[in-house]
Amino acid sequence: MSTVKPNYTRPLDVKNGRVEMSHGSGGRAMAQLISELFAAEFDNEYLAQGNDGALLPQASGRLVMSCDSHVVSPLFFAGGDIGCLSVHGTINDVAMMGAQPLYLSASFILEEGFPLADLKRIVESMAKASREAGVPIVTGDTKVVEQGKGDGVFITTTGLGVVREGVHLSGNLACPGDKILLSGSIGDHGMAILSQRENLSFDAPIVSDTAALHGLVATMLDSGAQLRVLRDPTRGGLATTLNEIAKQSGVGMMLHESAIAVNPHVAAACEFLGLDPLYVANEGKLIAICAQKDAQRLLEAMRIHPLAREASIIGEVMQDAHGFVQMTTRLGGCRMVDWLAGEQLPRIC
Amino acid sequence: MSRQGMKYVDEFRDAELAKNIAANIARETDPTRTYRLMEFCGGHTHVISRYGLADLLPANLRMIHGPGCPVCVLPVGRVDQAIRLAREQDVILCTYADTMRVPASGHVTLMRAKAGGADVRMIYSTQDALKIARAYPDREVVFLAIGFETTAPPTAVAIQQASAEEMKNFSILCDHVLTPAAMHAILAEENGVALDGFVGPAHVSTVIGSKPYEPFADVYRKPVVIAGFEPLDVMQAILLLVRQINDGRAEVENEFTRAVTREGNLKAQALLAEVFELRDVFEWRGLGSVPNSALRLRPKYAAFDAELKFDVDYVAVPDNKACECAAILRGQKSPQQCKIFGTVCTPDNPVGSCMVSSEGACAAHYSYGRFREVA
Numbered sequence: 001m002s003t004v005k006p007n008y009t010r011p012l013d014v015k016n017g018r019v020e021m022s023h024g025s026g027g028r029a030m031a032q033l034i035s036e037l038f039a040a041e042f043d044n045e046y047l048a049q050g051n052d053g054a055l056l057p058q059a060s061g062r063l064v065m066s067c068d069s070h071v072v073s074p075l076f077f078a079g080g081d082i083g084c085l086s087v088h089g090t091i092n093d094v095a096m097m098g099a100q101p102l103y104l105s106a107s108f109i110l111e112e113g114f115p116l117a118d119l120k121r122i123v124e125s126m127a128k129a130s131r132e133a134g135v136p137i138v139t140g141d142t143k144v145v146e147q148g149k150g151d152g153v154f155i156t157t158t159g160l161g162v163v164r165e166g167v168h169l170s171g172n173l174a175c176p177g178d179k180i181l182l183s184g185s186i187g188d189h190g191m192a193i194l195s196q197r198e199n200l201s202f203d204a205p206i207v208s209d210t211a212a213l214h215g216l217v218a219t220m221l222d223s224g225a226q227l228r229v230l231r232d233p234t235r236g237g238l239a240t241t242l243n244e245i246a247k248q249s250g251v252g253m254m255l256h257e258s259a260i261a262v263n264p265h266v267a268a269a270c271e272f273l274g275l276d277p278l279y280v281a282n283e284g285k286l287i288a289i290c291a292q293k294d295a296q297r298l299l300e301a302m303r304i305h306p307l308a309r310e311a312s313i314i315g316e317v318m319q320d321a322h323g324f325v326q327m328t329t330r331l332g333g334c335r336m337v338d339w340l341a342g343e344q345l346p347r348i349c
Numbered sequence: 350m351s352r353q354g355m356k357y358v359d360e361f362r363d364a365e366l367a368k369n370i371a372a373n374i375a376r377e378t379d380p381t382r383t384y385r386l387m388e389f390c391g392g393h394t395h396v397i398s399r400y401g402l403a404d405l406l407p408a409n410l411r412m413i414h415g416p417g418c419p420v421c422v423l424p425v426g427r428v429d430q431a432i433r434l435a436r437e438q439d440v441i442l443c444t445y446a447d448t449m450r451v452p453a454s455g456h457v458t459l460m461r462a463k464a465g466g467a468d469v470r471m472i473y474s475t476q477d478a479l480k481i482a483r484a485y486p487d488r489e490v491v492f493l494a495i496g497f498e499t500t501a502p503p504t505a506v507a508i509q510q511a512s513a514e515e516m517k518n519f520s521i522l523c524d525h526v527l528t529p530a531a532m533h534a535i536l537a538e539e540n541g542v543a544l545d546g547f548v549g550p551a552h553v554s555t556v557i558g559s560k561p562y563e564p565f566a567d568v569y570r571k572p573v574v575i576a577g578f579e580p581l582d583v584m585q586a587i588l589l590l591v592r593q594i595n596d597g598r599a600e601v602e603n604e605f606t607r608a609v610t611r612e613g614n615l616k617a618q619a620l621l622a623e624v625f626e627l628r629d630v631f632e633w634r635g636l637g638s639v640p641n642s643a644l645r646l647r648p649k650y651a652a653f654d655a656e657l658k659f660d661v662d663y664v665a666v667p668d669n670k671a672c673e674c675a676a677i678l679r680g681q682k683s684p685q686q687c688k689i690f691g692t693v694c695t696p697d698n699p700v701g702s703c704m705v706s707s708e709g710a711c712a713a714h715y716s717y718g719r720f721r722e723v724a
Binding site: 276 | 355358362364367368371398399400401402403404405473580695696697707712715716717718719720723
């Protein structure tokens with residue numbers, strides 16, 4: 001009698017196995033990777049449809065769509081990894097439009113030879129972030145490139161969300177007199193990454209602030225404050241994001257250095273490396289610009305939320321045809337806070 | 350910024366103290382005269398701009414930016430050498446970050462050479478360059494060594510280590526330059542910039558001490574006050590300079606006593622003397638050829654001298670004609686007096702070296718101070 005077990009497939013060797021070209025070939029190996037790793041972790045009714053795309057229920061309201069590619073190095077860092085970062089990053093982009101994020105897609109570019117154990121950790125982290133945020137990953141894609149043609153794993157996520165009635169946020173709506181609010185300390189993500197880079201290893205208890213901000217945004221919208229702009233200061237940091245808004249709105253800004261929070265470890269690491277925290281990336285902070293009359297109310301609403309306990313009013317929008325962002329320094333002088341020039345820290349997200 | 354506190358730093362950024370010093374400067378300056386003070390170091394230029402210290406100083410006291418910015422004084426020909434090595438000799442070229450963006454001949458930078466396939470690596474310390482050399486024993490690794498007396502000692506350590514390990518694939522392009530020689534060049538120049546005193550270097554002085562500045566006080570009758578790199582250091586040094594000028598004194602004073610002694614760091618000086626010797630002459634951007642102003646490796650370390658090891662002779666190349674970096678580095682022009690400042694030449698697309706590093710006079714003014722012209 002034959003000993004062949006016709007319905008048995010040897011499971012993926014997640015412990016010792018590596019990504020092979022066949023995992024992206026469209027054949028049985030790819031199907032196995034998807035079902036045993038991605039589908040098992042992301043598990044939801046839309047993904048379970050098993051089709052080329054996810055068929056989603058009708059949504060009511062204006063749709064927001066945003067996508068974000070993630071190439072961070074190292075893949076694992078204090079406070080997170082490329083997996084949760086790729087979920088938070090896109091949820092935040094959707095949320096900054098004032099939308100409730102509903103669905104995510106995830107596209108993976110894997111490098112041949114990448115350990116499956118690392119991939120599993122990343123996928124588990126994505127699944128956890130997506131569950132906690134209540135935003136399922138409903139569709140995805142996997143491609144494999146030859147060794148040396150990638151750097152472990154790149155992840156692109158797309159998010160879809162719905163904007164509630166009456167909400168209209170845009171970078172071109174800042175008006176002279178408006179107040180600028182910041183949800184917490186700056187520079188944590190960038191310095192967490194940098195402190196772990198191979199050629200820069202120094203021991204600093206700095207943890208990435210990577211977090212999904214849609215809950216905070218909902219709280220802010222519920223406060224009834226007249227919000228005009230929301231944006232998350234990721235690459236280029238607070239300085240660059242404010243310059244973008246100033247340019248879009250055709251206004252200037254005056255910030256107050258003493259109102260901008262910096263974790264002392266981040267400040268010390270920046271000092272050591274000659275970096276300005278104003279230009280260092282964040283992944284769990286937001287900037288809000290709102291009408292002056294509502295600023296205090298908005299601030300109080302934000303401070304109740306765990307992700308914005310340290311929120312503060314950091315400055316005002318002013319009339320300025322040059323679109324300059326300026327800052328009163330701690331020493332009582334004034335300086336410009338310019339766009340980031342060149343590349344301060346490559347591959348931060 | 351609001352912090353729980355960064356010990357040994359926050360004390361030197363105290364707003365109340367700054368106000369007090371500013372009030373003293375305002376009270377003690379003589380309104381019937383001007384005070385023209387040069388901060389030699391780019392580090393001071395950066396601090397003055399970043400903290401907006403100009404707003405705390407009276408109108409008749411002017412800070413003139415000096416040439417103490419390592420990448421600013423590097424002439425085009427020196428960057429060309431590094432680019433040629435990386436492109437033509439297939440070496441791994443290591444250097445400090447800002448150097449990567451200095452424009453060389455034909456609008457090429459080390460960054461652009463890298464994008465074009467050359468193996469150029471940004472490092473934070475000479476130890477990283479040694480690590481790379483150990484990791485790639487089959488490749489030639491060249492470190493483009495730039496900077497004043499502050500960055501020269503780590504280069505010397507790397508050379509001694511490479512020598513002890515008998516490394517065959519490590520060498521340096523030695524472009525280290527000397528501070529006092531540059532100060533001499535500025536003061537000795539006919540029709541040079543009119544100066545009433547110097548804010549003396551911070552980190553450089555920790556190595557060389559305050560003694561080498563004494564001739565500037567004794568011979569040239571210019572007061573020198575050595576200052577740390579914190580805003581209160583600079584304010585205090587300015588106050589001390591104002592007092593010397595008012596009294597008609599010309600002395601070397603040391604505001605940075607927490608780190609600088611008259612003799613300096615003797616161990617570092619011995620290290621430099623063991624590894625380096627003086628070049629007879631070295632071309633600086635802005636200052637031109639300055640005798641005894643730069644270092645090269647001693648003959649015993651010739652095996653680590655990339656200029657001897659490879660076929661990369663130094664070829665002097667004139668600066669871009671429209672660029673005023675030379676006059677700016679001599680203190681004769683301010684950045685905004687350059688025709689291409691802020692238009693053709695910006696930190697994103699620098700034409701001259703002063704627009705590259707945040708310590709450069711042009712980059713500092715563009716990034717922190719250009720609102721003043723339109724205010």
